[in-house]
Amino acid sequence: MPLLDPEEASWLAALIAQAVIDLKHGPCITVEVDGEEKLWVQILPRESETEPGKIDSFLLNFPYRYQTGDPMTLLVEQGLRPPPGSETAEFESGHFAALLIRGDVPLLGLAHFSGEILETVVGAGGDAELAVRVEYGYQS
Numbered sequence: 001m002p003l004l005d006p007e008e009a010s011w012l013a014a015l016i017a018q019a020v021i022d023l024k025h026g027p028c029i030t031v032e033v034d035g036e037e038k039l040w041v042q043i044l045p046r047e048s049e050t051e052p053g054k055i056d057s058f059l060l061n062f063p064y065r066y067q068t069g070d071p072m073t074l075l076v077e078q079g080l081r082p083p084p085g086s087e088t089a090e091f092e093s094g095h096f097a098a099l100l101i102r103g104d105v106p107l108l109g110l111a112h113f114s115g116e117i118l119e120t121v122v123g124a125g126g127d128a129e130l131a132v133r134v135e136y137g138y139q140s
Contacts, residue, residue, distance in 0.1 A: 003115045003116075003118055003119040003124055003125075003126050003128060003130075004111060004112060004114075004115030004116075004130075008115070008130070009108055009111040009112045009115060010108060010111075012029075012031065012111035012114070012115070012132065013106075013107040013108040013110070013111040015029060015132055015134060016029055016043060016045075016107050016110065016111065017107055018134070019045065019134045020045045020055055022136075023045060023047040023053060023055065024047070024052075024053075025136040025137065026044075026136055026137050026138040027044070027045055027134060027135070027136055027138065028042055028043070028044050028134070028135050028136070028138040029042065029043040029044075029132060029133070029134050030042050030043075030132065030133045030134075030135065031043070031114060031115075031118060031130055031131075031132050032130070032131055032132075032133075033118075033124045033125075033128040033129070033130060033131075034128070034129040034130060034131045035129075036124070036128070038063065038065075039063075039118065039122050039123060039124045039128070040062065040063070040118070040122065041060060041061070041062040041114050041117050041118045041122060042059075042060070042061040042062070043058055043059075043060060043110065043114055044058065044059040044060075044061065044138055045058055045103075046058065046059055046103070048103070054103070055103035055104075056103045057100050057101060057102060057103045058100075058101040058102075058103065058105065058110060059089060059098055059099070059100060059101075060098065060099045060101060060113075060114060060117065061096065061097070061098045062096070062097055062098075062117055062118070062121060062122050063095075063096060063097075063122055064091055064092070064093065064094070064095060064096050064097035064121070065094060065095065066094070066123075067093065067094075067097075067121065068093040068094065069093065070088055070091070071088050071091050071097040071099060071121070072086065072087065072088045072099070074121065075117070075120075075121070078120045078121070079120075080113070080116050080117070080120060082099070082101075082113065083101055083102060083105045083109060083110070083113060084102070085101075085102045086099055086100065086101050086102070087099070087100050088100075097121075101113075118130075
């Protein structure tokens with residue numbers, strides 16, 4: 001069973017939708033395994049520079065501690081299907097990765113994809129309890 005079942009993915013998508021209402025305050029949604037602060041993924045909505053108030057893209061940050069090479073290649077090799085147009089924004093093998101996801105991606109799909117990264121790349125167990133924090137003041 002995947003880390004995020006349909007009910008949990010809907011819950012996360014609703015939290016993302018709630019957070020992006022006020023883009024000007026720089027929302028960041030952190031999903032982490034409860035009690036395991038090293039197992040997390042962050043979702044940072046990025047506001048369009050030409051259309052204020054509109055989402056341009058999402059930046060997904062996550063630990064990349066035991067992996068090397070381009071994260072997009074690794075995701076595909078692991079059987080994950082990134083949303084169309086996704087690309088690696090930045091990474092440092094053995095440390096972190098950041099992916100750029102199109103802003104028009106359905107939030108439910110973004111939630112599922114984030115859960116897949118958390119489980120497949122970051123190493124969260126399929127039965128892990130998740131905690132979500134929505135914080136403001138982030139610049140992506």
